[in-house]
Amino acid sequence: xxxxxxxxxxxxxxxxxxxxxxxxxxxxxxxxxxxxxxxxxxxxxxxxxxxxxxxxxxxxxxxxxxxxxxxxxxxxxxxxxxxxxxxxxxxxxxxxxxxxxxxxxxxxxxxxxxxxxxxxxxxxxxxxxxxxxxxxxxxxxxxxxxxxxxxxxxxxxxxxxxxx
Numbered sequence: 001x002x003x004x005x006x007x008x009x010x011x012x013x014x015x016x017x018x019x020x021x022x023x024x025x026x027x028x029x030x031x032x033x034x035x036x037x038x039x040x041x042x043x044x045x046x047x048x049x050x051x052x053x054x055x056x057x058x059x060x061x062x063x064x065x066x067x068x069x070x071x072x073x074x075x076x077x078x079x080x081x082x083x084x085x086x087x088x089x090x091x092x093x094x095x096x097x098x099x100x101x102x103x104x105x106x107x108x109x110x111x112x113x114x115x116x117x118x119x120x121x122x123x124x125x126x127x128x129x130x131x132x133x134x135x136x137x138x139x140x141x142x143x144x145x146x147x148x149x150x151x152x153x154x155x156x157x158x159x160x161x162x163x164x
Contacts, residue, residue: 045112047101048088057083100134102142104157106149112160117144134159 005022012018029038051057060083070076083089091101102122103114121142125133134142139159148155 045092047091047103047114049091051083051086051089099131101160102134103160104139104143104147105160106152106154107156107158108154109149109152111149111151113147113150113157115144115147117147118142 009018009022013021030041031037032039049056051060061080064076064080064083068076100122101114102119103112104118105112121144122131122134125137125141129136139157142159143157146155147157149157
């Protein structure tokens with residue numbers, strides 16, 4: 001694959017489409033700690049939770065300390081430190097496992113919609129069938145009546161499957 005780069009760059013240069021001559025950098029790519037293969041980063045939309053919104057940080061810290069039995073007990077210190085120090089909590093991690101983000105995307109304009117009614121429907125289905133309900137059930141099972149895209153007004157949505 002890298003052998004083709006020189007030819008591509010030369011064609012871009014000859015046609016006047018090369019914006020900047022490439023500079024050679026020497027660096028190491030990050031590698032997966034499990035399988036040791038190179039990791040490729042890509043820019044994607046992310047969902048964040050503001051930890052300081054409406055006193056959430058203090059509520060979380062109190063709950064971590066008083067409402068949870070930690071096994072092993074060292075988990076309490078780890079999560080407490082994370083909650084105490086982070087300004088925002090990243091909810092999206094580009095994965096198909098874990099608890100899904102119950103958001104839908106407009107099929108027409110691709111605008112994301114996070115609607116509390118969709119969240120409540122997922123909660124209801126998850127109570128009965130687990131969080132896999134989001135991945136196994138049709139999106140129509142989660143859509144409230146009269147849900148419209150906030151951007152274009154259409155009413156056809158798709159699940160984001162954990163990826164915003």
